[in-house]
Amino acid sequence: MKFGIVTFPGSNCDYDAYHAVTDILGEQAVYLWHKDHDLQNVDVVVLPGGFSYGDYLRAGAIARFSPIMQEVAAHARAGGPVLGVCNGFQILCEAHLLPGALMRNATLQFVSAPVRIRVENADTLFTNLYRQGELLKLPIAHGDGRYFADGAVLDALEAEGRVIFRYADAGGNISADANPNGSVRNIAGIISEQGNVLGMMPHPERACSPLLGSVDGVRLLESILSRVAA
């Protein structure tokens, strides 16, 4: 399977994603430059973390108008898998490929730390190798990660099983103390209506090796393989 990792000016997790896909998963990966119009026939698109365009105006606001994003949107509309991590999540929201927005952390502080998230829906393209309710340890590193959407949007997301990750404490409880950024309803990751686009603030690609303190991110990538290859 071929992964395409988009590099915007200011992306800084593109190599982490490349490493996870090629060295850990053993799959093929190519970098896609933001000015290109060609997805090079990739099966999966990854929008990596970073600070595209310096987060000018709002995080992700300018990146969504990069030429490659037209192709990414077409790929998403056609049902192709898209994984947006951190800045990638922000870009997906700005591009209206996912609902809602990522706002400044409630504490106003940049948070770089391991967090726990609970798998809320283990029957998706991205989570089918996890157990329902399983706790994962993944790192976050962001200043604008507070997910927000209107109540009606949130209710629809929940009713459709599209909130797939929530920040949780070590006991698996969804509590305010376990919420690192003030995200509404502790939301850490959501999928699109069709289920093929995932946006999440924690970094699965940085949790793919015991050396990095966690291997919990590997199965997210393997989940995509199992569904797309099947």
Add this chain to the structure above:
Amino acid sequence: MSRFRLAVRIVPRKGLLDPQGKAVSDALHTLGFDGVESVHVGRYIIIETAAPDALAAGESAKDMCRKLLANPVTEDFEVESAVQA
């Protein structure tokens, strides 16, 4: 076509948690501005553009806000003025 100077004000949507405004408000209280009840921090954007008239310039600014300058999920915008530059 004439040149117009547009001023656009973008503020957090009313009622949304605004930690930045809260932090500034707390700092003002620390400085003794006890009367301060609330603070909201937004953006002020100045644009110079060619347009047939002030009305058209203002309309185009609104369009810019909807498409890029403001995020309707979290922000409100107001085109403050369109004056001939």
